Amino acid sequence: MALGGFRSDDGVTRRDFVNGALVAATALAASGCSAAEAPLDEAAAWDGFGGVGDYARAHGNSHAMQAAGHLVRDGAYDTPPRTTPTGETYDLVIIGGGLSGMAAALEFLGKRPGGSCLIIENHAIFGGEAKRNEFDVDGIRLAGPQGANSFPVPAGPGSRGYDVFTAIGMPRGFEYLPAGGTAKALEFCKDNFEFQYWKDRSPSFGWFFGEQGGAGRWARDIWSDDLARAPYPDAVKADFVKWRSHVAPNGGADQSEAGFLRWLDSMSYKDLIEKVMGLSPQVTAYADPIVASAISGMGCDVTSARAAYGSAMPGFRTPQDLARLLEPEQHSLPGGNDVLTRHFVKTLIPAALRGDRSLDAIMNDSVDFTALDRPGNPVRMRLGATAIRVVHDGPAGAARAVKIDYAQGGKLFGLTARSVVMAGGSWVTRNIVRDLPEPHGAAYRQFHRTPLLVANVAVRNWRFLASLGLTACRWFDGFGYCCNIRAAMAVGRDRRPLDPDMPAVITFYVPVFYPGEGTIQEQAARGRFEMLGTSYADYERRIRDQMARLFGSSGFRQSDIAGIILNRWGHAYLCPQPGFYTGIDGARPARDIIRTAHGRIAFAHSELNGQQNWIAATDEGRRAAEQAIAVL
Missing domain, CATH: 1.10.405 (Guanine Nucleotide Dissociation Inhibitor; domain 1)
Incomplete structure (x- = not known):
């Protein structure tokens, strides 16, 4: 997945939530109501169960975060607001605490020792789309990816990503546990993507053809006999x-x-x-x-x-x-690519993760949130802060500083930076860089962002899958289109093999799209409207109904589900339309324009690569940091 791997150069008790009508986040923004003023039952009905642990308040784009972002989008701060000055001036301020932003901070820290850096992040925890969901099922801790997962280990010195991998102390080898119980003969995909096509030849991967399949309904490993058992x-x-x-x-x-x-x-x-x-x-x-x-x-x-x-x-x-x-x-840890963001944080702000630098500690120890924005840190991180205005203090070519306003905790603040890296998405940057030159604005209008829903379903057992001889599934109607259980990686003391009689996480990646129905803009807007206008309870019902249809005949019961976490990403992907990479009619490609710094403001988005992955994200962050350092 673009959110995942690099392929080429280019007992939780089920929570009951209020089932009242959901007021769309766009309506909230238009009303001028702050996120903090949103009715509690409305936010709960939209967000739903968030799991346990440090990530429970930040699964996907929360209701409150959507509302804050939509205030910016809808022009609430087009007129400079009255802010409370913090009195702070930083050498570098980075907008966005995902992989691009952290890579920019790492580059700055290495090349400007003694400099000051602040990361402004709008989520309740760092990581962007590279975060985890956590469940506690009958005393067993489980994790699944919120979005980004799957990465290769860089081949060696000189290969892309190798120096970053080395700098943050990522391990170069991983151990996977053999399956246990009745699953010993099954094969597992190591991530949530490769079984979809890239490595889909396995008797443990199945296709559900439903009524089309007649008595068979399920067919395993359909490519081994060139679709002889498929109803085409x-x-x-x-x-x-x-x-x-x-x-x-x-x-x-x-x-x-x-x-x-x-x-x-x-x-x-x-x-x-x-x-x-x-x-x-x-x-x-x-x-x-x-x-x-x-x-x-x-x-x-x-x-x-x-x-x-x-x-x-x-x-x-x-x-x-x-x-x-x-x-x-390709590797995928229990929480997906949060393994990368947590290694970055341990390197940039060592006290933020309480343990040592072992993989076990970095993955499993809790976050000390008080350490993230502590005065005296070479790199500080300010969570729950939404940047609303970024503008040069004077003409961009002559300005000595950039003014930054942000919203946090229902209040507005202002600070100053000598340089800025915009490491959030294009849909944010185009709205908050207030003196953005027209070539950049026109280029950003060629960036089309699309939604994605990632659902992690914790089950108390998965005998209903094992009895079919399956670990990964594809189907052709109903909710979503595929799901799987990933291979079990050994991390520290967790040596529990995948056993159908034990709890596990089944992950659904669900695109919300309408192929062939309008332009790319129309399809993306329609998908966002659907995803943002659907309550948690409705999505929960759809997931349960789909699982019953797929697995009811093999023993699935609704009580097998221990918990469901939804991760709604309104702008998960860039969709690179024809002409994105090389330009249209000889024009300069939009991504090349965005890679050009604007005064003291540089731009770092993984989407500039055209395929989003961890290497693209870190490459763009480091390039933008170098541009920012050059003006100091």
């Missing part, structure tokens, strides 16, 4: 085989590698599948949710074919070339 017409089966095994001809006038990439960026992945390869629209429909959940948040119709190429989708490489490309092993 023979001609469509042949197209699927061609999609997975053939390489589309290079139709560009320039046959060089650069020309090939420009040609791919001139069309959608749907056009490559259907017009260039001449395959059935059913192939596109099969690929749509894979592309949406793991690459762009949208379907093949609006996603550049180059994005599909960069994420190793079919149609570009022979199976042998693809196998070589996928050789770096």
Whole structure:
């Protein structure tokens, strides 16, 4: 997934919540009501159960955070507000405490020892989309990813990400535990993505065809016999085989590698599948949710074919070339890529995590929130703070400082920075950098962000899956389209193997998208409206109904569910439309414009890469930090 791995260069007791009508966050913002003034039952009905531990108050975009962000979007601070000056001046202020922001802070700390740095983060805990959900099921602690998960270990010195990996003390080897009980013969995907396509040949991965499948309903490992057991017409089966095994001809006038990439960026992945390869629209429909959940948040119709190429989708490489490309092993810790953000925090603010630098301590020890924003820290982090205005103190070319206003705890504050890195998303930056030059503004209008829902379901047992011989599933109607249980990684004292009689977390990545129904802007807006307008109770019902339909005949009972946590990401992905990478009609690509600093303000978003992953995020953060350092 773009939120996850780098592939190429480019007993919880079930909580009952108020079932009253949900007032959309947009209405709250338009009313001028602050997040703190939102009715308590309304926020609870939207947020739902958050789990246990330090991340319980920050799962996805919370109701309060959405409301605060929408006030900015809707112009509540277009006129400079009256703020309380903090009296602070920092060498560098970073807006955003995710992987890009932390990488920028690490670069600054290494190159400007003795300098001062503040990270402003709007969530209740650091990490951006690389955070965890935690459950306590009958005394057993479980974790699942809120969004970003899956990463490779960099190959060695000189490889991308290697020096960051080394600087933050990430381990280079991980141990996975064998399954236990009746699951000993099963295979598990190590993340939540590769079973969808990249490594989907396993008898433990199943496809639910429902009524289409007749008596079979479930089919395991459908690619092992070229879809012989799948209910597709023979001609469509042949197209699927061609999609997975053939390489589309290079139709560009320039046959060089650069020309090939420009040609791919001139069309959608749907056009490559259907017009260039001449395959059935059913192939596109099969690929749509894979592309949406793991690459762009949208379907093949609006996603550049180059994005599909960069994420190793079919149609570009022979199976042998693809196998070589996928050789770096992908890893996913219990909480996903929070392992990276917690290692960053331990490096930047050592006292914030109470234990030593072992993987066990960094992953499992609690956060000392009082240490994050402590005076005297070379790097400080201010949580629950939403930046609302960032503007040069005078003309950008001559200004000696940048003024920053932010909202925290229902109050507005102001401080000063000598340089700034904008490490949040494009949808935030375009609204709060108040003197943004028009070339940057026009470039940002080519950035289209798309929603995604990640649901972690804690179950008291998963015998209903094991009895089917499955650990990962794909289906074609109803809520979502896939789910799985990841392989069990040994972390510290936790040596518990995956046993169907024991609790586990089943994760659903759910794109909220409408392929072929309007422009990319219209599809993304419709998806956000649906996701932000649906109560926790309604999503809970949909998940329970889907699990009953999928697994009811194999023994699933509603009482098997111990808890459900929703992570709503309104702007989870950038969807790189055709032309995003190389520009349209000879124009400079939008991402190259954004990589140009504006006075004392530099821009760092993982989305600038076109595929979001931890290496892209850290690369962009470090580049922006270097630009910020250059003006000090």
